[in-house]
Amino acid sequence: PWPHIQRPKRPQEQSKKKPRTIPFGDGWWGVGEKTLSEDQKIYPFQVETSDKEIEDLYERIDRTRYADPLEDGRFHYGFNSTYLKKVVSYWRHEFDWKKQVAVLNKYPHFKTKIEGLDVHFIHVRPPHRENQKVLPIMIVHGWPGSFYEFYKILPLLTQSRDGVVFEVICPSIPGYGFSEASHKKGFNSLAAARIFLKLMERLGFSQFYLQGGDWGSLITTNMAQMKPQCVKGLHLNMCMSNRGFKVLLSLLIGPYLPFLVGLSREDVRRLFPFFEKNVFEMLRESGYLHIQATKPDTAGCGVNDSPVGLAAWILEKFSSWADLKNRDLEDGGLERKFSLDDLLTNVMIYWTTGSITSSMRFYKENLGSNLNNRVDFKTEIFVPTGFAAFPNELMHCPKSWAQIRYRNIQSYTFMPRGGHFAAFEEPQLLADDLFNFVKKVEKS
Amino acid sequence: MFTEVLLALVIGGLIYFLVQRSKNQVLTTEDGWWGSGAPCDAGEDDTIRSFRVTTSDQELEDLYRRIDLTRPFPSLEDSQFNYGFNSQYLQKVVSYWRNEFDWRKQVDKLNLYPHFKTKIEGIDIHYLHVKPKKVPEGTSAVPLIMVHGWPGSFYEFYGLIPLLTDPSNPHDLVFEVVCPSIPGYGFSEAPNKKGFNSVCAARIFHKLMKRLGFQQYYAHGGDWGWLVTTNMAQLEPKTVKGLHLNFAPPSKPGLSMALSMMLGRHFPKLFGFTDFDIQRLFPCMEKLVVESIKETGYMHIQATKPDTVGRGLNDSPVGLAAYILEKFSTWTSHDFRNLDDGGLTRKFSLDDLLTNIMIYWTSGCIISSMRFYKENFGQGLDAPHAKIPVFVPTGFACFPNELMHTPKLWVKQKYRKLVTFTPMDRGGHFAAMEEPQLMAEDIQKFTKILCISYLQWIL
Numbered sequence: 001p002w003p004h005i006q007r008p009k010r011p012q013e014q015s016k017k018k019p020r021t022i023p024f025g026d027g028w029w030g031v032g033e034k035t036l037s038e039d040q041k042i043y044p045f046q047v048e049t050s051d052k053e054i055e056d057l058y059e060r061i062d063r064t065r066y067a068d069p070l071e072d073g074r075f076h077y078g079f080n081s082t083y084l085k086k087v088v089s090y091w092r093h094e095f096d097w098k099k100q101v102a103v104l105n106k107y108p109h110f111k112t113k114i115e116g117l118d119v120h121f122i123h124v125r126p127p128h129r130e131n132q133k134v135l136p137i138m139i140v141h142g143w144p145g146s147f148y149e150f151y152k153i154l155p156l157l158t159q160s161r162d163g164v165v166f167e168v169i170c171p172s173i174p175g176y177g178f179s180e181a182s183h184k185k186g187f188n189s190l191a192a193a194r195i196f197l198k199l200m201e202r203l204g205f206s207q208f209y210l211q212g213g214d215w216g217s218l219i220t221t222n223m224a225q226m227k228p229q230c231v232k233g234l235h236l237n238m239c240m241s242n243r244g245f246k247v248l249l250s251l252l253i254g255p256y257l258p259f260l261v262g263l264s265r266e267d268v269r270r271l272f273p274f275f276e277k278n279v280f281e282m283l284r285e286s287g288y289l290h291i292q293a294t295k296p297d298t299a300g301c302g303v304n305d306s307p308v309g310l311a312a313w314i315l316e317k318f319s320s321w322a323d324l325k326n327r328d329l330e331d332g333g334l335e336r337k338f339s340l341d342d343l344l345t346n347v348m349i350y351w352t353t354g355s356i357t358s359s360m361r362f363y364k365e366n367l368g369s370n371l372n373n374r375v376d377f378k379t380e381i382f383v384p385t386g387f388a389a390f391p392n393e394l395m396h397c398p399k400s401w402a403q404i405r406y407r408n409i410q411s412y413t414f415m416p417r418g419g420h421f422a423a424f425e426e427p428q429l430l431a432d433d434l435f436n437f438v439k440k441v442e443k444s
Numbered sequence: 445m446f447t448e449v450l451l452a453l454v455i456g457g458l459i460y461f462l463v464q465r466s467k468n469q470v471l472t473t474e475d476g477w478w479g480s481g482a483p484c485d486a487g488e489d490d491t492i493r494s495f496r497v498t499t500s501d502q503e504l505e506d507l508y509r510r511i512d513l514t515r516p517f518p519s520l521e522d523s524q525f526n527y528g529f530n531s532q533y534l535q536k537v538v539s540y541w542r543n544e545f546d547w548r549k550q551v552d553k554l555n556l557y558p559h560f561k562t563k564i565e566g567i568d569i570h571y572l573h574v575k576p577k578k579v580p581e582g583t584s585a586v587p588l589i590m591v592h593g594w595p596g597s598f599y600e601f602y603g604l605i606p607l608l609t610d611p612s613n614p615h616d617l618v619f620e621v622v623c624p625s626i627p628g629y630g631f632s633e634a635p636n637k638k639g640f641n642s643v644c645a646a647r648i649f650h651k652l653m654k655r656l657g658f659q660q661y662y663a664h665g666g667d668w669g670w671l672v673t674t675n676m677a678q679l680e681p682k683t684v685k686g687l688h689l690n691f692a693p694p695s696k697p698g699l700s701m702a703l704s705m706m707l708g709r710h711f712p713k714l715f716g717f718t719d720f721d722i723q724r725l726f727p728c729m730e731k732l733v734v735e736s737i738k739e740t741g742y743m744h745i746q747a748t749k750p751d752t753v754g755r756g757l758n759d760s761p762v763g764l765a766a767y768i769l770e771k772f773s774t775w776t777s778h779d780f781r782n783l784d785d786g787g788l789t790r791k792f793s794l795d796d797l798l799t800n801i802m803i804y805w806t807s808g809c810i811i812s813s814m815r816f817y818k819e820n821f822g823q824g825l826d827a828p829h830a831k832i833p834v835f836v837p838t839g840f841a842c843f844p845n846e847l848m849h850t851p852k853l854w855v856k857q858k859y860r861k862l863v864t865f866t867p868m869d870r871g872g873h874f875a876a877m878e879e880p881q882l883m884a885e886d887i888q889k890f891t892k893i894l895c896i897s898y899l900q901w902i903l
Contacts, residue, residue: 031521060513063506065758067811069751070638071480077818078752185520287745287753294741297519298528298770302756302763304515309756309763316752357517364527 020382022225022375027191029174029182030116038113040202045109045120045178049101053352057307061092064308075319075327079312083331087315088308090340100345107154111178112202114195120178121171121199122147126158129165135232135438136205138169138196138223142214142238143359144314145421146177146349148342153427161435164442169203171196173215173362177349181358188365189215190376193222197230206230209438213237213422215362222376224383233410233441235386235434237422239397247401262400266414270389270396278395285320285394288313292363300357310356311347318343321420323392337425379405384444386411386437388430392419410444411437469832471678473647478627478635479566488563490655495559495570495631499551503806507761511542514762525773525786529766533785537769538762540794550799557605561631562655564648570631571624571652572598576609578618585609585620586891587658589649589676590876593667593691594813595768597630597803598623599796600877607884616888617895622656624649626668626816630803634812641819642668643829646675650683662891664688666875668816675829677836686894687834687859688887690841690875693848695830698857715853720867724849739774739847742767746817754811764810765801772797775873777845791878833857839864839890841883845872864890 028034069081107122126134137157139150147170157166172179173192182191196219200208209232212220217236224231250261251274258268271278291299303310319332326333334343350356371377385406389396391414399412413433418426477483519531557572576585588608590601601623608619625632626645635644649672653661663684665673670691677684694701704715709726712718717725725731745753757764773786780787788797804810820827838859842850844867852865866886871879 056513060759063510063759065808067634067751067754067758067808068636070815071636073638073751077815078749079755081751081755084755183518183521185523283744284748287741287748290737290744291741291753294738295528295770297517297523297531298766299741299753300517301529301531301534301766302760304517305510305513305760305763306756306758309759312752312755316749354515354517361520361527 019379021228022379024194024226028116029184029187031183042110042112045111047101047104047109049097054097058092060307061088074330075332079316080330080332084312087311087340091344095341095344097348100341114198117174117182118180119171119174119195119199121169124154124158124168126160126165126167128160132160132165133163134165134167135209136167137209137211138200140212140216140219142216144317145214146346147172148346148349149421149424153423153431156427156431164439171199175358175362176355177353181355186365189218189222192219193226197223197227207232209233211235211434221381224381225376225379228383231383233384233386233438235437237388237390237430238393239387239402246404250400263398267398270391281324289363292360293367294364296360296364297357300360303356304354307351310351314347314350315343318421321394322425323419381406382408384408384410384441388413388415388422388433390415390418390422394420410440470681471675471829471832473643473679476644477566478637478640480636483566490562492560492562495561497551497554497559499547504547508542510761511538524784525781529770530784530786534766537765537794541798545795545798547802550795564651567627567633567635569624569627569648569652571622574605574609574621576618576620585618587661588619589622589653589661589663591665591669591672593669595771596667596874597800598625599800599803600874603880604876604883607880608887617891622653624652628812628816629809630807634809639819642671643675645672646679650676650680660685662686664887666690674834677834678829678832681836684836686837686891688839688890690843691846692840692850692855694850694854694857695825701854701857704853717851721851743817746814747821748818750814750818751811754814757810758808761805764805768801768804769797772874775847776878777872834859835861837861837863837894841866841868841886843868843871843875847873863893
């Protein structure tokens with residue numbers, strides 16, 4: 001998702017009168033009318049597959065009708081067809097989905113009904129709890145990712161460090177993977193945030209940490225805005241920054257006198273030349289966002305029948321968003337940071353659940369109308385916040401910009417390497433930063 | 445006194461010089477080669493080969509199998525066509541396609557007109573060439589090239605062609621029509637090299653017409669056809685006798701256009717705005733900017749990642765149908781977004797709509813058709829042809845539900861010799877297919893005026 005433009009605010013407007021929370025509200029997303037009572041039980045869940053499912057996948061892969069890429073097109077026209085054939089050949093002949101399903105099931109999965117929808121999550125308890133401070137944390141994924149992105153970081157978080165260890169909840173956003181999709185219009189990040197807060201309550205957690213990137217960063221931010229008393233700390237690897245007078249000023253003066261506008265040397269390096277790096281690059285990379293935010297049902301239709309089409313659509317992002325320079329490579333640099341097994345497991349989660357269309361609808365529900373007029377974009381965040389700024393993230397957000405809305409930043413770290421899929425690419429770096437942030441918060 | 449006069453003369457001379465320069469500005473282009481590998485040294489094969497559209501049991505079985513494998517996903521309650529093509533209505537269309545649509549019969553219909561292929565700049569160019577059956581004594585048929593757009597094809601003109609080649613009114617002109625497929629669309633081979641844009645297509649179509657023996661001809665186009673025929677007029681203004689368009693979005697807002705956007709609502713007469721112009725253009729933010737953003741997602745992704753977006757559509761006929769038919773719904777009237785069935789069959793028959801889709805499906809050209817967006821927009825909106833006006837006599841048919849409404853003032857900004865401007869009573873973006881009668885009448889009207897002026901000029 002996308003940083004948004006906000007109308008400039010005068011300093012006086014940021015006064016004490018502003019609300020410190022956003023309304024909790026309520027919702028119903030199931031079929032038809034709301035039922036009188038809801039089943040609150042939590043059911044264990046196992047990911048399953050069948051020979052039939054795998055044969056159907058193979059038949060479709062075998063029916064793929066390839067088109068040659070343009071000579072020397074590389075990844076500039078989208079996912080290169082020649083390299084796609086290699087990926088698909090691996091998928092067809094070497095990728096072992098049954099083995100990957102066993103990998104998925106190594107953590108306990110559950111489902112529970114909230115606001116009319118089956119919400120899926122994994123709940124990972126640390127193996128050793130004695131004499132440890134066990135901190136509950138919910139980590140929320142984004143698009144086109146899933147809970148599976150966190151499988152590399154989970155072992156690091158459930159391993160205690162200096163007496164601190166995490167108990168991790170990773171839900172799937174409704175409409176993604178094994179979480180049921182909404183049947184009603186209007187399911188946006190506020191609804192997801194509320195559902196996840198209800199989930200934590202149902203699991204018996206009154207206070208917890210949150211971590212998120214991509215849509216996860218918006219949803220966890222909303223959670224911190226709705227019930228700040230429950231959120232001990234908020235850790236983000238992507239920030240949807242506001243634009244406003246302050247930001248505009250720092251863009252104009254930043255290249256010449258960065259310290260005057262709160263920009264560090266590293267900020268300058270990552271931000272400028274602004275137009276080229278941010279505006280043009282974003283235009284080149286946001287076609288998917290534009291079509292998903294306007295016509296998700298059309299865009300999802302073809303890729304729900306064609307596994308190769310789905311793989312191209314999703315994996316193109318894992319190429320470009322890890323490093324924009326990957327577009328110059330014949331193979332999109334895909335296997336430099338990720339293994340094909342991991343990438344295809346993520347794709348299979350979208351494929352076997354047929355959730356691509358509903359995952360795209362989330363864009364329309366959030367971005368379809370002016371986001372800046374939404375209550376959460378006008379409200380500040382006061383819970384202790386930590387930012388991990390990865391160098392190849394789609395859009396760099398300096399600390400001074402984040403501070404416009406996040407008023408209690410406890411840590412802000414320039415990461416040495418990594419892009420948008422931080423937990424997937426650099427789990428060690430992200431885990432280190434998360435532990436450091438949490439230790440700071442726990443001390444105070 | 446003397447200095448003022450001198451200054452006025454100098455300024456006057458400068459303006460005259462600049463005006464003359466822009467008048468003489470002709471679009472230039474270099475030759476191209478789009479086949480795979482390097483061009484062969486031996487000359488190009490320029491024979492014209494007859495072509496027939498064919499199908500096979502295998503092709504149909506493969507299509508039906510894929511349709512049967514579709515995994516539909518229900519649309520949200522009460523969302524109509526506001527999230528894209530409605531899933532419930534799509535099932536109805538697909539059921540017709542699977543059980544009642546007769547592709548063999550449609551193939552016969554396609555073959556009613558003679559098809560040909562010929563190699564130009566390394567790729568096979570497909571086109572229809574329809575000669576009139578009878579031409580009145582002492583006259584000759586008027587040569588006309590008609591160019592389609594996306595997601596259309598030469599098939600959009602099937603209702604219009606007979607009205608031009610075999611008009612019922614004896615006073616109407618008789619046309620000889622050539623309908624090519626843009627390279628990368630339908631039965632025209634796709635370019636193998638990067639950089640194939642509208643100017644390249646225009647150049648290739650000029651070569652085609654010359655190869656067919658035409659020295660001068662008229663051109664008609666809508667959607668991409670608008671840009672390709674405009675480029676043809678810019679490349680060779682002496683060859684294109686007249687340019688007829690039903691779509692002409694301004695590429696570079698000039699002073700008069702900007703002024704009219706700011707003041708047009710309050711001083712419509714100053715800019716020649718009709719009530720209808722006001723209704724379609726104002727408030728500008730909502731009607732021009734917001735509406736455009738809502739409807740240009742496809743353009744944005746096709747102009748940046750065509751290979752990714754086309755990938756799934758080339759395997760899933762239902763996905764392809766949803767993607768293409770959504771345009772036939774929304775671009776015929778924006779109000780159709782609020783209908784459960786998208787108003788699809790109000791102006792078109794399912795047979796015609798599916799035939800167009802089958803052309804994309806059987807030729808597997810969806811990816812190459814999308815690349816045209818990247819090749820044209822990829823470098824930004826500042827291409828040389830956007831800065832050069834058109835001095836070829838132009839006729840504009842203004843259909844009320846066209847995607848981008850262009851009032852007369854805006855059309856004249858680029859098309860300096862606007863001979864006819866006809867506000868139509870009904871019709872949208874796919875005007876030739878929706879309202880062939882109205883379109884034929886306007887082409888007749890436009891061409892007759894030019895023929896008469898030509899006669900008057902030589903007599």
